[in-house]
Amino acid sequence: MRIVDNILELIGETPMLKLNLKDSDWNVYLKLEKFNPGGSMKDRMALKMVEDAEKNGLLKKGGTIIESSSGNTATGLAIISALKGYRFIAVVDHHATKEKIDMIKAYGGEIVVVGHEKKPDEVASAEREKAAIELAEKIDNSFFTFQTNNESNKKAYEDTLARELINDLKTVDEFYAAIGTGGSSCGTAMGLKKYNKNTVINVIEPYGSTIFNPIGAPYFQSGTGIPEDADIPKIIDYSLIDNNYYASDREAFNACRYFAKKHGILIGGSAGGVLYKAIEDIANKSGTGNAVILLCDGGEKYLNSIFNDEWMQKNDLLDDNIEKQLSMWLEE
Structure with a gap:
């Protein structure tokens, strides 16, 4: 054990x-x-993205982590942020289940929802990423982990x-x-x-x-x-x-x-x-x-x-x- x-x-x-x-x-x-602690494989890459950002000086003490996510990556990042003392903001759309959103909040994460105009079977990935980029530009000492290109x-x-x-x-x-x-x-x-x-x-x-x-x-x-x-x-x-x-x-x-x-x-x-x-x-x-x-x-x-x-x-x-x-x- x-x-x-x-x-x-x-x-x-x-x-x-x-x-x-x-x-x-x-x-x-x-x-x-x-x-995995967050219930998915995304914990693996969430930890790696944060550790590499810290090593490269992209993420500093007391900073804010931002990610566009359907829920699993955000859950992993929320856990890591809780332990490392970062603020975390998840940009999600209607495809993120209530259970996922509740988990992110339980770990202290904040939620921004986009894609309200989308149909139930449509995904708002583009809108999520756009919103995450805009947040990172507005918030001082923030880092958009940008999982799709990281x-x-x-x-x-x-x-x-x-x-x-x-x-x-x-x-x-x-x-x-x-x-x-x-x-x-x-x-x-x-x-x-x-x-x-x-x-x-x-x-x-x-x-x-x-x-x-x-x-x-x-x-x-x-x-x-x-x-x-x-x-x-x-x-x-x-x-x-x-x-x-x-x-x-x-x-x-x-x-x-x-x-x-x-x-x-x-x-x-x-x-x-x-x-x-x-x-x-x-x-x-x-x-x-x-x-x-x-x-x-x-x-x-x-x-x-x-x-x-x-x-x-x-x-x-x-x-x-x-x-x-x-x-x-x-x-x-």
């Missing part, structure tokens, strides 16, 4: 759960990032998550992750390919995201993908990515509900999309090897949406066929 002196020391070294597929010789492991985001996963996977498994043949800013997917890919250049990197984004297709469409999934009116993050390295897949909101959310009821695993929406598309791919793959599926956060922050029957029905997202398909692929 780890005993630490500071909650930040508990970031990383998250557990893995082995998943058994029917009629498959692949070893499938779920990397459960919900066990190399420390990517470096965090190269230094920690990739190393953990290699230490635990020795070899990773297939890696599956959501892609949004590109930090976790590309950063982990960089680290994994140092050990095995043949590791296959698979990324999953929502239908409607524009990372691999310039024609966008609305989607409900939060913290993943890039909407049509936002710029592609500068830290995405397409040369590291071997395959890309699209997960629909129905696939993502019904997969979350299935894993909660059948496997006792409560995960967030983008994690559900990754999990569904990864299992679909592995179930149709011959041979054997180690496959890792990165599950970015827990479902505790989505109890009033994904795990709420009324919300799912209202948005026409319930689909029993998704659960039936997963039951065909997985041992229960």
Whole structure:
């Protein structure tokens, strides 16, 4: 058992759960990032961005940290700010669930909400970033961490998550992750390919995201993908990515509900999309090897949406066929 002196020391070294597929010789492991202090993998990069900003003189004592976030990065930054004595302001939109906003506030963070004119299934990433930049210009001794263009985001996963996977498994043949800013997917890919250049990197984004297709469409999934009116993050390295897949909101959310009821695993929406598309791919793959599926956060922050029957029905997202398909692929 780890005993630490500071909650930040508990970031990383998250557990893995082995998943058994029917009629498959692949070893499938779920990397459960919900066990970070803030409940998501974003704690890793939040800490790295702050530490690097401190080292480079961009963030000074008593300063203000500002970030545009759907909620998970902001939660990590709120925790770090609380411990280091910084003021923290999160710029969010309506895609940030009430649970996420309440968590940020609980750690002392302040909330600025934009994108009020957006529809429920539209993401206001561009508006969030614009507002964050304006705040950073107005507030003295402030620093906008700017996760979409911050190399420390990517470096965090190269230094920690990739190393953990290699230490635990020795070899990773297939890696599956959501892609949004590109930090976790590309950063982990960089680290994994140092050990095995043949590791296959698979990324999953929502239908409607524009990372691999310039024609966008609305989607409900939060913290993943890039909407049509936002710029592609500068830290995405397409040369590291071997395959890309699209997960629909129905696939993502019904997969979350299935894993909660059948496997006792409560995960967030983008994690559900990754999990569904990864299992679909592995179930149709011959041979054997180690496959890792990165599950970015827990479902505790989505109890009033994904795990709420009324919300799912209202948005026409319930689909029993998704659960039936997963039951065909997985041992229960």
